[in-house]
Amino acid sequence: MSLINDLSNAGIIDQQEAIELNKKIEKSQSASKDILEILYRFFMQKITGSSEAGSFFVSVGSPETQDDANHHNEKEQSKFLEILYKEGIVPQSIYQKIKTIPHTADESGYFAMLHLSRELMSFYRSFTIENQLAFASLLEGKSPHGSDSLLEDQKKNKLIQDIKAEKLETYLDFFRYCHECRFVNVVSCRGKEHILLKEVVKILNQLCYNAFTITEITSYDEDFIGEPSYDNKQTTIVISTGAREHRYTYTFRQNETENQGEYKLKSLLENLLLMANQLLGDFNATYRLTGITNHLSEALFPGNRAQYAICRFQQENRNILDFYDMQKRFLFNSPSPLFIRFPLSYLHIEYGIYHIKKCGLLAHINNEQYDDILTSVYKSTYGHVADLLAIFPDTVAAINRTVSSGHKPYYEFFLALNQISHGVLNFTEIYDGIPEDFTFESELTFKVSFKCNGEYHEVDCNLIGQQFSDNIVYYIINEIIRKKYTEYRLTQLINSTHTHDNYLFVTNQQSEYLQSMKLWESIDRF
Numbered sequence: 138m139s140l141i142n143d144l145s146n147a148g149i150i151d152q153q154e155a156i157e158l159n160k161k162i163e164k165s166q167s168a169s170k171d172i173l174e175i176l177y178r179f180f181m182q183k184i185t186g187s188s189e190a191g192s193f194f195v196s197v198g199s200p201e202t203q204d205d206a207n208h209h210n211e212k213e214q215s216k217f218l219e220i221l222y223k224e225g226i227v228p229q230s231i232y233q234k235i236k237t238i239p240h241t242a243d244e245s246g247y248f249a250m251l252h253l254s255r256e257l258m259s260f261y262r263s264f265t266i267e268n269q270l271a272f273a274s275l276l277e278g279k280s281p282h283g284s285d286s287l288l289e290d291q292k293k294n295k296l297i298q299d300i301k302a303e304k305l306e307t308y309l310d311f312f313r314y315c316h317e318c319r320f321v322n323v324v325s326c327r328g329k330e331h332i333l334l335k336e337v338v339k340i341l342n343q344l345c346y347n348a349f350t351i352t353e354i355t356s357y358d359e360d361f362i363g364e365p366s367y368d369n370k371q372t373t374i375v376i377s378t379g380a381r382e383h384r385y386t387y388t389f390r391q392n393e394t395e396n397q398g399e400y401k402l403k404s405l406l407e408n409l410l411l412m413a414n415q416l417l418g419d420f421n422a423t424y425r426l427t428g429i430t431n432h433l434s435e436a437l438f439p440g441n442r443a444q445y446a447i448c449r450f451q452q453e454n455r456n457i458l459d460f461y462d463m464q465k466r467f468l469f470n471s472p473s474p475l476f477i478r479f480p481l482s483y484l485h486i487e488y489g490i491y492h493i494k495k496c497g498l499l500a501h502i503n504n505e506q507y508d509d510i511l512t513s514v515y516k517s518t519y520g521h522v523a524d525l526l527a528i529f530p531d532t533v534a535a536i537n538r539t540v541s542s543g544h545k546p547y548y549e550f551f552l553a554l555n556q557i558s559h560g561v562l563n564f565t566e567i568y569d570g571i572p573e574d575f576t577f578e579s580e581l582t583f584k585v586s587f588k589c590n591g592e593y594h595e596v597d598c599n600l601i602g603q604q605f606s607d608n609i610v611y612y613i614i615n616e617i618i619r620k621k622y623t624e625y626r627l628t629q630l631i632n633s634t635h636t637h638d639n640y641l642f643v644t645n646q647q648s649e650y651l652q653s654m655k656l657w658e659s660i661d662r663f
Contacts, residue, residue: 421482
């Protein structure tokens, strides 16, 4: 085959590799896209040791960073691409774009060119005029009143004209025609975090209508020691809305590469939007914010990659940001609408506390404690009613799903049940038989024994993957409460912390009342 002969004559592959590639290509029936894939897998095997590598980072140069070595290798670089173009493996449009990207004339450089060619061909198959018009229609929405539309009325016709004239470069460009989107150039703000924050203040105040007005955003970094252990820095964001300051802290991993500044700014923007969405929930707003970026290699579209779009969406148009639809358009957005829980509003918090108190769940809290708790209740955000219940002491029992050596989690759980049952259940003579030392790989069986109101019980528990054994919860609910204390129930609540399970001990009457008030968010798995 002339392709293989040309690659061999150019010194790109040796004789044995030529024989191997010829055999593989013969099986593929010589379709150009199949041959491209075969070459891609071949060079991947040479670089990574596997033709099925799950994920890797492909690094290529850019015109701005091109050095003498790139100029020296220019003929060798173009020779590989010219062979692929001449043999019809890559079309002219791909060849013209890829050949301008500097790369080394070695296995890594050839693999990088194949990777970019493959990605660009996939993108162009998606970025047809027909698909662009379909995306424009999706952005326009279906409501005759435009309530679910993101497109700006004055720009709709201009968008259609630009699509037909092939003026758009990527799907990210569509959001420049949307009235609820603003763009930030992340690269231009590298090393100028204060300028970025000032720009974001302006953007958020434009997008967050009828909610809050931000006067200033500041941030500061500190060393971080804790979990997750792979992070070694943390940033605290402070959003000032005049009378109040709102603080949000997140951790990240320090990266010493030249792209660290850009990565850090995008991480800052993403966490700023998470915090802004929490504030929008507090102010009972019906919309949220997300950040949208290109998911294409920077070398292919360097200008577009630097752009970060901040967009507002309503419940009616959140389908536009579907994860899989965004992926096939080579876009990425975060925070994702699929995972944005609308936090309890101020009105919902007030409503929830009123009915929680009315049904008697706070009877153990005296007036002085109650008033003290209420003074700070609106300083936090609550995703679920369980988060609200947890601010009142001795109301919710929390289990850490991950157990650690040297701890007695079952003993602690029984003590918490004593507190939240307020004398109904009295657990004594508790023996927590969990071993002192174990690892994540440990698979152990042990016993937990106790007396409940003087009656002895013993339960077999398992330790697998350092997880708390649900056997004990199942036993308490089914063998004790449902058999001997039928007017009560122990229920697991939905909460915002995935590492913990929260349990509430209530009377059946209290449970029914909270259900009738739409305040019952439980998980029935026992």
